[in-house]
Amino acid sequence: MIKQKIVLRYPPHVVEQPTIYHLIKDFDLMVNILRADINPKKEGRLMMELSGSEKNYQRALEWLQELGLQIMGLEQQIIWREDRCTHCGACTVICPTEALAFNRPEMTVSFDEYKCVVCELCLKACPARAMETLVENANAK
Amino acid sequence: MENTRSIEEINEKIKTGKAVVFTAEEIISVVEEKGIKDTAASVDVVTTGTFGPMCSSGVFLNVGHPTPRIKLNEIYLNSVPAYAGIAAVDLYLGATALPTSDPANRNYPGDFIYGGGHVIEELVAGKEIRMEATAYGTDCYPLKKIDTSFRLSEINEATLYNPRNAYQNYNVAVNLGSKTIYTYMGVLKMNMGNANYSSAGQLSPLFNDPLLKTIGIGTRIFLGGGIGYVAWHGTQHNPGAKRAENDTPVYPGATLALVGDLKQMEPRWLRGLSFLGYGATMQVGMGVPIPVLNEEIMRSCAVRDEDLKAPVVDYYRGYPYKEGSELALVSYAELKSGSINIRGREVPTASLSSYAGAREIAATLKEWIQGGRFTLTALSAPLPSADSGVKMNALPQRDPDNREV
Numbered sequence: 001m002i003k004q005k006i007v008l009r010y011p012p013h014v015v016e017q018p019t020i021y022h023l024i025k026d027f028d029l030m031v032n033i034l035r036a037d038i039n040p041k042k043e044g045r046l047m048m049e050l051s052g053s054e055k056n057y058q059r060a061l062e063w064l065q066e067l068g069l070q071i072m073g074l075e076q077q078i079i080w081r082e083d084r085c086t087h088c089g090a091c092t093v094i095c096p097t098e099a100l101a102f103n104r105p106e107m108t109v110s111f112d113e114y115k116c117v118v119c120e121l122c123l124k125a126c127p128a129r130a131m132e133t134l135v136e137n138a139n140a141k
Numbered sequence: 142m143e144n145t146r147s148i149e150e151i152n153e154k155i156k157t158g159k160a161v162v163f164t165a166e167e168i169i170s171v172v173e174e175k176g177i178k179d180t181a182a183s184v185d186v187v188t189t190g191t192f193g194p195m196c197s198s199g200v201f202l203n204v205g206h207p208t209p210r211i212k213l214n215e216i217y218l219n220s221v222p223a224y225a226g227i228a229a230v231d232l233y234l235g236a237t238a239l240p241t242s243d244p245a246n247r248n249y250p251g252d253f254i255y256g257g258g259h260v261i262e263e264l265v266a267g268k269e270i271r272m273e274a275t276a277y278g279t280d281c282y283p284l285k286k287i288d289t290s291f292r293l294s295e296i297n298e299a300t301l302y303n304p305r306n307a308y309q310n311y312n313v314a315v316n317l318g319s320k321t322i323y324t325y326m327g328v329l330k331m332n333m334g335n336a337n338y339s340s341a342g343q344l345s346p347l348f349n350d351p352l353l354k355t356i357g358i359g360t361r362i363f364l365g366g367g368i369g370y371v372a373w374h375g376t377q378h379n380p381g382a383k384r385a386e387n388d389t390p391v392y393p394g395a396t397l398a399l400v401g402d403l404k405q406m407e408p409r410w411l412r413g414l415s416f417l418g419y420g421a422t423m424q425v426g427m428g429v430p431i432p433v434l435n436e437e438i439m440r441s442c443a444v445r446d447e448d449l450k451a452p453v454v455d456y457y458r459g460y461p462y463k464e465g466s467e468l469a470l471v472s473y474a475e476l477k478s479g480s481i482n483i484r485g486r487e488v489p490t491a492s493l494s495s496y497a498g499a500r501e502i503a504a505t506l507k508e509w510i511q512g513g514r515f516t517l518t519a520l521s522a523p524l525p526s527a528d529s530g531v532k533m534n535a536l537p538q539r540d541p542d543n544r545e546v
Contacts, residue, residue, distance in 0.1 A: 086495045094328055
């Protein structure tokens with residue numbers, strides 16, 4: 001068994017294809033969608049947790065790549081610009097998963113990208129704008 | 142209380158590298174171990190620091206004259222408007238100024254991605270700033286329009302002048318409403334989802350000299366990574382605020398107006414900020430050295446987060462509409478622990494002021510003093526303190542048509 005949080009990026013020409021249907025039906029994977037959106041350029045982004053047998057999981061990834069989808073780890077989506085962070089801590093009460101945490105007694109902020117669910121609330125809650133998203137998405141201005 | 146040590150004596154020790162200096166955080170355990178009397182006998186200076194959002198900040202610039210000369214009327218720096226209602230090429234850029242094209246809260250909650258504070262940060266970083274200005278033209282100042290750029294090093298003066306910094310204590314903000322609100326105290330989740338505070342507590346300058354015995358006009362300080370001075374008391378200075386037994390106010394109290402040469406400051410300590418749904422501002426790093434002139438001053442410098450209290454205020458109705466009073470008084474030790482108990486509920490806390498930054502500023506100032514590159518100043522004049530009778534006023538709201546003219 002394998003369980004992975006991944007992000008799929010869809011180029012415009014495949015964004016309307018029912019890929020989730022095939023992941024479930026053809027590859028017998030369990031799909032838990034965390035978030036999905038399509039930007040004005042018709043590029044899609046789908047964040048989900050996949051679980052199933054190792055073999056099916058690998059086959060599914062190969063199939064997705066053949067379709068032209070880009071596959072990334074969820075933890076690569078939000079970037080903490082430590083050089084911009086002033087360690088105030090304002091983000092730590094906004095982050096729902098404690099990926100952004102306040103360390104005591106150091107009184108500094110830390111970011112655990114593996115706990116991040118890419119809700120993106122921190123992007124604007126940070127006054128110094130030290131949180132960035134890697135790629136343009138539907139919510140980016 | 143009579144002084145047992147003078148500023149001159151301290152400066153002599155600083156010059157010979159013999160001054161004994163601790164930060165306001167370090168001094169707490171020294172006093173706990175040795176007592177007030179012995180510590181006062183051996184310690185010369187206690188350094189403080191704070192690094193928080195301070196909206197009442199800005200910079201006076203003299204950009205020099207182009208050829209032909211100009212009397213600036215309307216001026217934009219990186220699209221952010223500056224005030225030009227002073228001499229021909231003098232202007233003031235405020236930290237919260239926004240580009241005229243900023244949608245502000247028309248797209249609620251607004252992003253406020255760039256403002257005066259960001260221009261100041263870029264200016265200090267040595268970046269080229271675009272300047273667009275218009276003028277009506279006079280016989281002596283004929284130029285009517287200019288679009289150019291300059292760097293900090295290329296203009297005449299750049300004087301940081303902050304009308305209100307270093308608040309002695311501040312509100313802890315919560316939201317009693319049933320929707321998220323966006324304030325200068327950050328994003329406040331509904332039903333007291335979080336409590337935001339903004340003070341360095343035991344490291345904060347005015348908490349360590351509550352009655353302003355050593356901090357006054359002319360006090361040399363750490364400002365924005367360089368050297369600055371206390372110019373005056375700050376706006377909304379409220380030294381009459383109710384005080385605890387240790388003389389520290391339990392509400393927002395004294396404030397300072399600060400001044401310094403921007404050209405020797407660092408972008409790290411003057412940071413443009415964007416408060417979602419509120420506006421743009423600037424985070425200012427400042428720190429004050431406190432000369433340990435006697436045991437009383439030593440006792441004030443030994444103040445701990447446990448002994449400093451702040452009012453918890455509702456920003457849904459209480460603050461904006463001046464309704465009701467504070468929900469509770471909580472200590473900075475509780476606030477810094479990560480949660481406070483209000484009305485029987487545990488509410489997570491977060492700070493807007495960087496304690497790590499405050500620590501670094503106090504440590505830097507300590508290093509400067511120990512290294513002999515920073516000496517202390519005697520104050521030129523004291524600021525209004527608790528016994529001054531100075532208090533805060535509200536704006537009169539009356540019928541302007543019936544005014545006395």
